[in-house]
Amino acid sequence: MALGANLFLRQNQSLVMTPQLMQSIQLLQMPHAELTAFIAQEVEKNPLLEMTGDEGRGDEKHEAAELVAHESPEPSSDWFREDRQASDSLKESLDSNYDSAFSEDAPPLRPDAPELMSQWKSMPGSGSADHVDLDEFVASRRCLRDHVTDQIALTFRSARAQAIARHLIDYLDEAGYFQGEPHEIAASVGIDTDEVTQVLSALKSLDPPGIFAQSLSDCLREQLRQCGRLDPAMEALVDNLDLLARRDFQKLRRICGVDDDDLLDMLGELRRLNPKPASAFSSHPSESVLPDVIVTERPGGDWQIELNSDTLPRVLVNRSYLAQVRASQGMSEADRTFLNTCLQNANWLTRSLDQRARTILKVAGEIVRLQDGFLRHGVDHLRPLNLRTVADAIKMHESTVSRVTSNKFILTPRGLFELRYFFTVSIAGADEDAASHSAEAVRHKIRRLIDTEMPATVLSDDDIAAALKEDGITLARRTVAKYREAMNIPSSVQRRREKRAYARVAAG
Known part of the structure; x- marks a missing residue:
């Protein structure tokens, strides 16, 4: 067979993950803190990007700027109603003598001291044009x-x-x-x-x-x-x-x-x-969790779903600055290339943030639609749910829904929950035609049965399984034990011992 070079025409499809596409996927998964830090880095690198809060919307310097992608879209009707080695200073201090155990404190300010007068004059209402932030007068926290x-x-x-x-x-x-x-x-x-x-x-x-x-x-x-x-x-x-x-x-x-x-x-x-x-x-106080989505009940009984404006950074593309730079004389080709790159990156970021906000709202709306019983009646009415059900309903991939529900929180009339809380496995009913039950709802029933038991009638795992079967839930004894241990609930023997001891103390 002869060897030779030939030309072939071939057509195929492939998915190319560009850097911008990968970054868009990462933006979708970022929680509020990471997203804010990422946008701050982009604003620092890109001169065409600006961040503004609610107080800066009316500033004249932003009149020519384009606000992109961070107004919450209105919900539509589709959404259902250092090293520790010893230092030389320590060794020297061990062999040296100190004249005094305390260092001299700074002399206190007199009422007529000029420093104090200047601070008083700078306070709001003192008649001075300059104002000082009152936080400057707050004592620092002792470590x-x-x-x-x-x-x-x-x-x-x-x-x-x-x-x-x-x-x-x-x-x-x-x-x-x-x-x-x-x-x-x-x-x-x-x-x-x-x-x-x-x-x-x-x-x-x-x-x-x-x-x-x-x-x-x-x-x-x-x-x-x-x-x-x-x-x-x-x-x-x-x-x-x-x-x-x-x-x-x-x-x-x-x-x-x-x-x-x-x-x-x-x-x-x-x-x-x-x-x-x-x-x-502690130098690391616990941080409060900000909800990404807020659900409220309308007067007609429907659910209103909106994005939390506090978790949405507002990004501006400064068109006026872009026009001034382009109109300036003496721009080199490298400068024009850099400016165009910055503009492309700025437009991409605003579009990605807009798509992220709409995707979160869409997923949250479908979850609210499916978990209406939970919002109205409590944990007992929590439906079993998986990612595929939500993905098929909103015409998205399961991985997209998974990224959206990761580290995102929703504030409901029932409290603050992570979006992943609403995704639980299904437990079959007692009969073939009976509806399935959510694993979280079953755990709630088990805890409620144990909380209401009396010292003389402490329920064993078999008793709990039998009580669940009467409610139409088929669960094996070992599964009941697994759920009970996961909730840090002791066994029936230990609970009986504790309840009897507490009963004797209460009676005495």
Whole structure:
């Protein structure tokens, strides 16, 4: 067979993932915080992009700008009604003497001080044209290091012990637990291990109680010691927290040498303790969740679905600046190319954000339509739902629906939920013709049955399965046990023991 070069004409289809398409997909999955950070980076790189809030919509400098894609579309009727090695400064401070344990404070301001007068004149209503933000006068939040350092100066007399104590602060985690090893710290600093241990033992008496503990039991023990409740029985209970986690109260009573009433009192005291003593000084406070979609009921009974304007960054394409730059003289070809690229990127970003908003609204509208019973009557009426059902209804791919429902929240009359909350597996009914049930609704029924049981009639897993069958839900005993354990509900034996003990205390 002869070898030769030939030309062929072939036609085929292929999906090409361009960088812009990949970024559009990523935008769809981003939650509010990530989206805001991403847009801030794009605005910093692109001179044609601007971000504005509600207060800036009427500014004259934005009159020639084009607002794109961030007005919430109206819902249509389709939607249904540092390293820890010891530093040289620490080693020097261990061998040096301090003249004073406290540094001199700055002298206080006098009422007639010019600094104070200037601050008063700048306040709103003082007659000055300049105004100062009142947040500048708010005291800063004290951190854990400052709180402990102030106590070290009063706890230790020698400068050497104070230096060691200040160094040990670096080994505290956010919960207030000591994460270092005394022998390793002593070796790195060049001192005796017993000296580090003595300082560490004294640090455990500082405020907040339980700080510098090396374990949970150590933390609880120190808090009980400071409040005068560390008797032998309580110390035995703290030393056997693993038995308490397994709810083995019979063995705990034998180890502690107490009866049911005393054990319940001891457990009540443990619950009043703080397992994370430094939580009040946390530098990372919990952030509130902002809903992406808000659902309200109209007077006619239909549901109104709208996007939350607080989670939609408003992006402007500054056409006036673009026109000024293009009209300027002396632009090179490279400058024109850069300007065109910036304009393309700006238009793409605004279109992508518009498509993202419309897709979220469309998916949320279909979820509300399908879960109308839940919104009106509660968890018992939550329907089983999967991604394919929503995707087929709105003519989109399952992956798109999955990205939309990831880390997105919806505010309903029933509360704030993640969009993924409404997607649950289906559990067959007792009869072949019976409707299926949502797994979340079944878990809610199990919890309600357990909450209403009496000490004399505690339900076993078999009893719960039989009660569910009477409601038309077929569930095996092992499945009931799996759901119960997932909700951190103890077994019937442990619940019966607890309920009887609490009943005796209440009766007595």
